[in-house]
Amino acid sequence: MPKPQQHWTGSLADSVYALYETANEYRTAHRAAEVAATTVDFVRRMTHEGRIGLEGPAGCGRASTRSPHGQALTVLHRLYGTVESETAGHYEEAALLYASGAAWAVRAVQRGERPPVVVFRVDDHGAPAPRALHVPNLDNYAERPALEAAYRAVSLCMDAAEYGEDLADRDYVSDHEAGEMHRALGEAGGLADAAFAYGLLAQRAVSFSLITARRARESELAQAHAAKQTDQPTP
Template sequence: MPKKPAQHWTQSLFDSVYALYETANEYRTAHRAAEVACTTVDFVRRVTHEGRIGLECPSTARRASTRSPHGRALTVLHRLYGTVESETQGHYEEAALLYASGAAWAVRAVQRGERPPHVVFRVDDHGDPAPHSLDIPGLDTWVDGPALDAAYTTLRRCMDAAEYGEDLAGRDYVSDHEAGEMHRALGEARSMADAAFAYGLLAQRAVSFSLITARRARETELALARAAAQTDQPTQ
């Protein structure tokens, strides 16, 4: 089987960023599905069938009782779906931040004249990748620069709200006013995953923009190589 030719760094770097997009989108889709599942067992929206079943315990220590099987099913599923929703939310947020910061890292690397074949993350004490800085300077002349700046501002606001809310939640005592501020901040922080994903989409486009010069140089290099190969071929 012939060996697959190595990718040019511009392509492998873009593929690396795109893989981060696919990862975040998988968790985004899963989280949306979990949210929908939660709504299907929402007690506010569902009518629980009032039919009951009898329960007899062989032990004399417990008296016979009745139970609503439908209500119990909704309770179990509400707890189950809630757990899945919470976990997928966490994974989605983590993946979206890696996607956004990874794309931002790629742009800054290209701006510095580097040629990384893929996005590189440092790992934490658990061996998990840690997000990079999210800012992308030097794109004032790019047509999507204003949209990128606006998306960054939205994401930064969500991150600041999360930090503020978590700080208040970790205190031994909070006043009524602070409790209200904590819930407001944590509520705003729940939009962090979507904000990071939106910023990542624009940052990914910024990666393509930053690679234009390198890709054109590669196309020229390939064209010259093809022309040289044709010149070297013997005439019939």
């Protein structure tokens, strides 16, 4: 039996929720990578002093010794560091898509459109590119102050990233500018979490913006059901 076609309000909400799930997967993976990296932190971890002997191939090479535990920590430190860096990048990208996708959905509904899914433009590599993050015209929305505060937090992180990257690209920076660059890039490091937090609030704003359309849909279904009952033959 074919599955009944989903109303656009439901599929749009599902589209935004899928963006949440995606960002949350990368968020969880990044947290796990951060924890894994701390387990091989040389500052916090004592390396066992025991060593092993190594002999070269028959007839050549000199015998030597090595710390197998220290080597393992070095390998794992490099491996976990790579995973942490890559998951951080994916988390930031997914969080921005989540936040901007939810914001786009709200604006689309406000314009009177009926998008069944969130739509992104693609970049030169075919990957979805984040859209604008701002959500206007929510005067009657109870969570508007929290949404606006979260938007400002994301904007501050994005401004800091732009400023830090601009300084990093210069051929010469003074000591003061170097300090500003590190401060800005450190602040920009919170962009993923800020975008994710904003996405959660923007997702709730999507539900708010769909209230009228959902009520209209419920009314249509109720009227259709009543008409069907009226058409039933009298026993």
